[in-house]
Amino acid sequence: MKKLQFNITINAPCMKLCKFLKILSLFIFPLTVLAQTDNSELQKMYNEDQSSRMVKNINWSVLSKQDKEREKRVYEMINSEQIITGKDYYNSAMIFQHDNDTIASSMAVKHMKKAIELDSTINKWLLAAAIDRDLMRQKKPQIYGTQYVMNNGETKWKRYDIDSTQVTDEQRKFYKVETLAEQILKERNMNLTPISEFHSKSSSINQTIKFIKSEHKKGLKSAYNTSENELNGFAYELLKAKKENDALEIFILNTKLYPNQFNTFDSLGECLLLLGKKEESLNAYKKALKLNPKNENARKIIESQK
Structure with missing residues (x-):
C-alpha cells in the first residue's frame, strides 16, 4: 500500500497571521486568569458572620465557636488556593478580625492589605479596624480609633486607648473612620x-x-x-x-x-x-x-x- 503524502505550504501572509495570533494570546491569557469569580462559599460565611452579630442578646460562647469553625475553613481555603479575588481577601479578613488572638489579628491586617491591592474600591475601613485590633491584641494603643470596649463589670462602652499622634484626621477620613471629635460623640451615642x-x-x-x-x-x-x-x-x-x-x-x-x-x-x-x-x-x-x-x-x- 502506498503511503499518502501531504505537502502543506504556508505562505508568508499566513505565517505573519499565526505569529500575530500567538502574540495576541500572550495578552489575552493573563486576562482570562484575572477574570476570577468571588468565592461563593466564603461570601456565605461572611454573610453568616455579619448576620450573627445583628441580633439582640448574642450568645457569645456559641458565636465564638462558630467564629472558630469559620476561621478553620478559611485556613483550608488558603491552603487550597481558593482565596483569589479582592472580595475574597476582604471576606476572609473580616472572619479573622473576629478571633481574639494576635495570629488572627495579624492575618486580618495581611488579608485586608491584599484586598485593597487587588481592588482599590473595597471598603478601606476594615484595614484601619484590623490594624487597631491587632495593636489592641498586643496590648498597645490603637491609632485610628475604631475599637470600643466594655470591660468586665462595666456597663458602658468606651473607646480603647489611643495614640492620637500617629494618624491625622485626614488619614482617618481616607479610611472611613470618624475624626477624633466624632469618636467622642460616637462613644456617647453607644451608651x-x-x-x-x-x-x-x-x-x-x-x-x-x-x-x-x-x-x-x-x-x-x-x-x-x-x-x-x-x-x-x-x-x-x-x-x-x-x-x-x-x-x-x-x-x-x-x-x-x-x-x-x-x-x-x-x-x-x-x-x-x-x-x-x-x-x-x-x-x-x-x-x-x-x-x-x-x-x-x-x-x-x-x-x-x-
Whole structure:
C-alpha cells in the first residue's frame, strides 16, 4: 500500500497571521486568569458572620465557636488556593478580625492589605479596624480609633486607648473612620438607650416615629440614640422581623433627619427594591450615588436595572 503524502505550504501572509495570533494570546491569557469569580462559599460565611452579630442578646460562647469553625475553613481555603479575588481577601479578613488572638489579628491586617491591592474600591475601613485590633491584641494603643470596649463589670462602652499622634484626621477620613471629635460623640451615642427599646414598649411605628423626632430635637440632651447608624440598624431589625413596611417608614425618616448622608438613601433603596418599588428604589440609589460618587453598590444596582 502506498503511503499518502501531504505537502502543506504556508505562505508568508499566513505565517505573519499565526505569529500575530500567538502574540495576541500572550495578552489575552493573563486576562482570562484575572477574570476570577468571588468565592461563593466564603461570601456565605461572611454573610453568616455579619448576620450573627445583628441580633439582640448574642450568645457569645456559641458565636465564638462558630467564629472558630469559620476561621478553620478559611485556613483550608488558603491552603487550597481558593482565596483569589479582592472580595475574597476582604471576606476572609473580616472572619479573622473576629478571633481574639494576635495570629488572627495579624492575618486580618495581611488579608485586608491584599484586598485593597487587588481592588482599590473595597471598603478601606476594615484595614484601619484590623490594624487597631491587632495593636489592641498586643496590648498597645490603637491609632485610628475604631475599637470600643466594655470591660468586665462595666456597663458602658468606651473607646480603647489611643495614640492620637500617629494618624491625622485626614488619614482617618481616607479610611472611613470618624475624626477624633466624632469618636467622642460616637462613644456617647453607644451608651444611649437604643430606639428599639422604646419601640418594644410602644409596639406602634407611628408612636416610635413621633418619639424619634422629639428625641432628635433634644440633641445632646436626649437620653436615646437617634443617630443615623442607630436608626439604620433599627430599620434593618424591623426588616429581619418581616415588618417591611415599618422598616420603610424608618428608612424614609432617616433620609429626612440626615438628608446629606448617602448611606441613608442607599439603605432606603435596598428596602424599596425588596418591596418591589423599583422606580422609587432607583431614585433613592441615584440620590445615594449623587451624594457619594464612589458608592459602587448604588452604581452597580442602577446599571443592573437598565
